[in-house]
Amino acid sequence: MKKWILGIVLALTLCLTGCQSVQKEANTQDTWNKIASKKQVVIGLDDSFVPMGFEKKNGQLTGYDIDLAKAVFKQYGIKVSFQTIDWSMNVTELRNGTIDLLWNGYSITPERQKKVAFSKPYLRNRQVLVVKKDSDISSFKQMKNYELGMQTGSTAEQWYETKQDVLHAKKTVLYDTISNSFLDLNAGRIQGILLDEVYADYYIAHMAKSSEYKVIQNDRVPMDLFAVGMRKGDKTLRQKVNQGLAKLQKNGQLRKLNEKWFGRNNSWLGK
Structure with a gap:
């Protein structure tokens, strides 16, 4: 009986060691040659992040990051395959080699930098206040006399709950969608x-x-910088992504994409 249990423990240990070895190898390899040879790169995303990458009613993926990724890899003759993943497991999927890149409004943070490598940041994001143009409101502080809308469960709601010293409204109203808040x-x-x-x-x-x-x-609201996440070993892939982004900026395609999706050129590349 003891030998049987010992055998199971030994088998599980070998299996775990093998899995860790495969994951470590995938995380340290430079996979550009493999990607270039297959002429396909796999990008992991959360298909509900409007407007970065999301699924339309007909099931088709669209978004700013979708267009940007395609434009970058078109320069190298490489097809982009988008794979919807459990976003909470994104680093695991990357390390396992299931995907090659994380490209979906992916913010640079000190914690993430310990686990993945990042491209140069290409877009800025932060919490902002939208009001009617004819409103007398011109600052966050003035909202203390007015009612503020937010989407339930959003980053905005989470930020507001901890930053009352920066923004405090007379009353808050939560909505199931941003569209309803605009109404x-x-x-x-x-x-x-x-x-x-x-x-x-x-x-x-x-x-x-x-x-x-x-x-x-408001200058007291911290910025998020969006970049492409990849395995630390993918130094060539990182270089290719950065070069592709720089070329799009130089030839004006990046500006056109920004204006298409955001109505203005708000690129952060090179800043």
């Missing part, structure tokens, strides 16, 4: 909306009356 803003039932800058720019740029709104920023 109430237009009707005067709330006087401001707190949301991600990328989403605010996207939403306003695609509205029929986009000129009726203004976006207010």
Whole structure:
């Protein structure tokens, strides 16, 4: 009986060691030659992050990062395959070699930098306040006299709960969608909306009356910088992504993509 149990323990130990070895190898390899040979790169994403990468009603993936990734790898004659993943397991999927890149509004943080390598940042994001253009509101502080809308469970709601010294509204109203918050803003039932800058720019740029709104920023709100995440061993792939982004900036394609999705050129590349 003891020998049988010992055999099982030994087998499990060997299996675990083998899995860790495969994961470590995948994380340290430079896979560019393999990608170039197959002419395909696999990008992991969360397909619900509007406007970076999301699924339309017909099931087709679209978004700023979708267009940007395709434009970068088109320069190398490489097809991009997008794979929806459990975003909470994104680093594991990357290390296992299931995907080659994380490209979906992926913020650079000190904690993530311990686990993955990043491209140069290409886009900025932060919490902003959207109000009607004819409103007297011009700063975060003025919201203390007005009602503020936010999406339930959003980054904006989480940020607001811990930053009352920066922004404190007379009353907050939570919505299931940002669209509904804009309906109430237009009707005067709330006087401001707190949301991600990328989403605010996207939403306003695609509205029929986009000129009726203004976006207010605050220097006390920290910035998120979006970049492409990859395995630390993929130094050549990182170089190729950075070179591809730089070329898009130089030839004007990056500006056109920004204007298409956000209504303005808000690239962070090279800053």
